[in-house]
Amino acid sequence: MRFSLLSQALSGATLVVGLPKLSNGVENGLVGLERKAGGILGNAVGTIIKDLAPLLPISGMDHKLVSYEDALKEFANAPKAASNPATYNDSATPEELAKTAGGFKTDAVTASASASCAANPNIRFEWDNYSASDKQALMSAFKCLMNKPPSGAFPPSTSRWEDFARLHQMYTPNVHQNQKFLPWHRYFIWSFEQVLREECGFNRAFFWFDETKHAGAFSASDAFSAPYLGTLGSTSHCVTDGAFAGLTVNIGPGSGNSPHCLSRQGNSADTAQCSTAYQNSCLSNSDYANFEKCFEYGPHGYGHNGVGGVMADVYASPAEPFFWFHHTFVDRAWRIWENADPNRLNSIDGTDINGNPLTLDTVIYMGGLRPDVTIRQVIDTLQGDVLCYRYDY
Numbered sequence: 001m002r003f004s005l006l007s008q009a010l011s012g013a014t015l016v017v018g019l020p021k022l023s024n025g026v027e028n029g030l031v032g033l034e035r036k037a038g039g040i041l042g043n044a045v046g047t048i049i050k051d052l053a054p055l056l057p058i059s060g061m062d063h064k065l066v067s068y069e070d071a072l073k074e075f076a077n078a079p080k081a082a083s084n085p086a087t088y089n090d091s092a093t094p095e096e097l098a099k100t101a102g103g104f105k106t107d108a109v110t111a112s113a114s115a116s117c118a119a120n121p122n123i124r125f126e127w128d129n130y131s132a133s134d135k136q137a138l139m140s141a142f143k144c145l146m147n148k149p150p151s152g153a154f155p156p157s158t159s160r161w162e163d164f165a166r167l168h169q170m171y172t173p174n175v176h177q178n179q180k181f182l183p184w185h186r187y188f189i190w191s192f193e194q195v196l197r198e199e200c201g202f203n204r205a206f207f208w209f210d211e212t213k214h215a216g217a218f219s220a221s222d223a224f225s226a227p228y229l230g231t232l233g234s235t236s237h238c239v240t241d242g243a244f245a246g247l248t249v250n251i252g253p254g255s256g257n258s259p260h261c262l263s264r265q266g267n268s269a270d271t272a273q274c275s276t277a278y279q280n281s282c283l284s285n286s287d288y289a290n291f292e293k294c295f296e297y298g299p300h301g302y303g304h305n306g307v308g309g310v311m312a313d314v315y316a317s318p319a320e321p322f323f324w325f326h327h328t329f330v331d332r333a334w335r336i337w338e339n340a341d342p343n344r345l346n347s348i349d350g351t352d353i354n355g356n357p358l359t360l361d362t363v364i365y366m367g368g369l370r371p372d373v374t375i376r377q378v379i380d381t382l383q384g385d386v387l388c389y390r391y392d393y
Ligand SMILES: [Cu+2]
Pocket: 168, 176, 185, 314
């Protein structure tokens, strides 16, 4: 139970006081109008709509957590690599890094074969290296997906944005707490990026968020401020400022589906675990399965719980915009690990949810949202067959 009964009771009281005379039909009509009007409606109406979605407790599968101290013990005797790359080392030219975020290449479909991909990949810029204009464009593209109707393939999703949360919810047990976690989420992020571009015209470079810089202090990043994600408070709260103020989430909590607010409950002790030290200790493992477990239960799990609320909901967390900030950080860590040894781009170990060994031919399902692929097609972000991207550092 993550939310107090008191806060739920208060939320319920606001609903009753705020909407004494409106029938459900009128409420729904207002919500629809607000969606179409894209925030043109006055604040008074906006406030009433914000109060419609209650703060619900998140229950179901929790993020499995292993603290840094415990991970040091757990992996103390695991095979270690001779060299541990503490930093990202895909080669980049100064020209590439100086490139404005507008100079990206858009899609896997048009990405060229591997040699030229590696020479001119899409670059994911760290949030602080994004311009204010890029940040605004990203928020607008997120909102565009939220205002787009669902595809219909992922009921009960109510928007294209929620299609991703629903898809993730459906696959949650298959792609968490086993070694499919990293390839599945890599392709999930890529799929999301392509949909942002194709359906919402997003035309900037993509991004990532360096959590090691903000370990223990996520709320101090300008990502968690208006006009971006809105404040990250330390008590359980619906998000009421920033680009997503008043967002209603219809996927979750957990494996169920009922409307609730986009909520957060920041916890700096949890985000403190997203540290460089913890990341490096995971990177030192030479077996993929050990690296994966270390990072999933370590910085990954703590990043989710450190933002709390919807982000702590294993099933529906992609409904929280910060999900994409967080999982690009996770994906980059995998790429750092892969770069330490070229063989790591040609082999995989660990198992799927049923205990079957992963191979390069293991299929990564995307529920029809994008074509299914194999691990072989996503293990190298610079392969150029499906993926073609690198991180700016
Ligand atoms: Cu996930």
